[in-house]
Amino acid sequence: xxxxxxxxxxxxxxxxxxxxxxxxxxxxxxxxxxxxxxxxxxxxxxxxxxxxxxxxxxxxxxxxxxxxxxxxxxxxxxxxxxxxxxxxxxxxxxxxxxxxxxxxxxxxxxxxxxxxxxxxxxxxxxxxxxxxxxxxxxxxxxxxxxxxxxxxxxxxxxxxxxxxxxxxxxxxxxxxxxxxxxxxxxxxxxxxxxxxxxxxxxxxxxxxxxxxxxxxxxxxxxxxxxxxxxxxxxxxxxx
Amino acid sequence: xxxxxxxxxxxxxxxxxxxxxxxxxxxxxxxxxxxxxxxxxxxxxxxxxxxxxxxxxxxxxxxxxxxxxxxxxxxxxxxxxxxxxxxxxxxxxxxxxxxxxxxxxxxxxxxxxxxxxxxxxxxxxxxxxxxxxxxxxxx
Numbered sequence: 001x002x003x004x005x006x007x008x009x010x011x012x013x014x015x016x017x018x019x020x021x022x023x024x025x026x027x028x029x030x031x032x033x034x035x036x037x038x039x040x041x042x043x044x045x046x047x048x049x050x051x052x053x054x055x056x057x058x059x060x061x062x063x064x065x066x067x068x069x070x071x072x073x074x075x076x077x078x079x080x081x082x083x084x085x086x087x088x089x090x091x092x093x094x095x096x097x098x099x100x101x102x103x104x105x106x107x108x109x110x111x112x113x114x115x116x117x118x119x120x121x122x123x124x125x126x127x128x129x130x131x132x133x134x135x136x137x138x139x140x141x142x143x144x145x146x147x148x149x150x151x152x153x154x155x156x157x158x159x160x161x162x163x164x165x166x167x168x169x170x171x172x173x174x175x176x177x178x179x180x181x182x183x184x185x186x187x188x189x190x191x192x193x194x195x196x197x198x199x200x201x202x203x204x205x206x207x208x209x210x211x212x213x214x215x216x217x218x219x220x221x222x223x224x225x226x227x228x229x230x231x232x233x234x235x236x237x238x239x
Numbered sequence: 240x241x242x243x244x245x246x247x248x249x250x251x252x253x254x255x256x257x258x259x260x261x262x263x264x265x266x267x268x269x270x271x272x273x274x275x276x277x278x279x280x281x282x283x284x285x286x287x288x289x290x291x292x293x294x295x296x297x298x299x300x301x302x303x304x305x306x307x308x309x310x311x312x313x314x315x316x317x318x319x320x321x322x323x324x325x326x327x328x329x330x331x332x333x334x335x336x337x338x339x340x341x342x343x344x345x346x347x348x349x350x351x352x353x354x355x356x357x358x359x360x361x362x363x364x365x366x367x368x369x370x371x372x373x374x375x376x377x378x
Contacts, residue, residue: 038358057365058358064351072355076362174351 004083004107006033008099009073011066012090013040016049022092023053029096033086036076040069066156067174074160074169083107085165087158094157098197102159111193112164113185115150116157121196134218138179141222145229146186151194153179164190171234173224176217180224188233263302267295290335 008026012019019037026035036056039046041063050057058072070087077085084106088094094116102114119135138153156178160168164185173180186192274291277283301308301324311327312320 036362056362058362060354060358062354064354068351068354071351072358075355076359079359174347 003032004103005081006030006084006086006103007073007077007080007082008033008035008086008088009070009077010035010037010088010090011040011069011073012037012042012046013063013066013069014042014044014046015090015092016042016044016046018092019046019049019053019090022088022090022096023050023055026088026096030099033099034082036073037090038069038073040064040066065175067172067177070156070177071169071172074165074172077165078162078169082165083162085160087156087160089156093199093201095198095200098157098195099159101195101197102157105193105195106159106161109161110191112161112190113182113192114159115152115182115192115194116155116197116199117150117152117194118155118197118199119151120194130214134214137218138221138225141225142179142183142186145183145225148186148192150182150186150192153182157197157199167234176221179221180228183225183228184234187228187231260302260305264299267299267302271295271299294331 008030010019010022010026023035023037026033034056036058037046037050038058038060039050040060047057047059058076060069060072073087074085084103086099086103088096088099098116102116105111105114135152135154139150142148142150142153158178167185167188167190168181171181171184182192271292274283274288274295278285278288301311308320308324312318312323315323315326317323317326
């Protein structure tokens with residue numbers, strides 16, 4: 001059996017403290033995977049840390065947001081001809097030991113996209129009630145628009161096959177992109193599977209979604225979801 | 240143009256529509272000078288300056304000839320002509336801001352592609368540099 005070439009893409013903006021432990025852990029646990037960190041114009045010494053760790057890096061010249069960073073990772077994966085692309089957030093919340101659970105269904109061809117979910121089963125993840133409420137609303141909206149149940153649409157812990165990688169390299173939202181990209185993938189006929197995974201709280205720094213931004217986040221993502229549904233399938237694309 | 244001849248009227252609190260017309264005209268001329276200056280210094284593109292220059296000429300003409308404003312009011316069926324002017328300005332600005340939003344969106348998309356290409360090329364360059372270094376150290 002030919003082994004799949006797997007690339008782990010890690011978007012990071014000022015995550016030096018978290019990357020310090022995440023990169024060695026990934027190398028230990030997922031040694032068969034290649035890594036690339038997309039440094040989104042960090043100003044906290046991320047660049048020198050990655051150099052010190054000898055970690056392959058895609059350096060965005062200016063801070064451009066999580067969407068641009070992740071899409072750059074997809075572009076790189078596509079051009080380097082990887083079979084599977086795995087997205088892992090640079091904040092250290094995703095447990096590298098869970099990678100194999102995400103990669104396996106994609107490698108076996110059971111689905112095009114595997115989404116690591118905190119809520120598909122009881123994983124012991126404790127989220128604050130506003131966060132749970134927001135995720136619940138997004139999940140409900142996706143269910144209404146597509147008829148599909150995605151319990152954790154904001155999860156950035158996902159594995160993609162070649163076709164999904166190629167699709168997202170061309171179609172990816174700039175800010176708060178996870179929910180929108182899940183819907184776009186579903187609308188365009190990609191097979192998605194949720195895999196229950198454990199996640200841990202972030203050790204250092206603060207989330208990019210502050211309570212002030214939460215309201216804007218809800219509005220913007222809700223509007224985007226409805227627009228994606230209205231646009232329908234991307235006509236220049238066939239799965 | 241009694242308003243300018245009789246500045247005492249201003250102190251007496253009289254309504255001086257001609258003064259407003261003069262102010263409007265001076266403002267339009269000043270704005271035309273500013274826009275031309277910006278175009279000469281390449282701070283604004285010719286295509287955008289045309290919209291502003293056209294607007295200045297139009298509002299300058301309205302300042303000079305009040306009957307134009309009355310005509311405009313009658314044309315759109317508004318009894319109070321300044322309200323017609325307000326409506327026209329609102330529509331023009333709305334259309335222009337919409338146009339600018341489209342321009343900004345296009346520029347943002349192009350900027351994104353450039354940023355991504357720079358990052359990918361930097362990576363290729365780093366890899367090449369590393370390979371060259373390794374080869375030269377072997378020699």
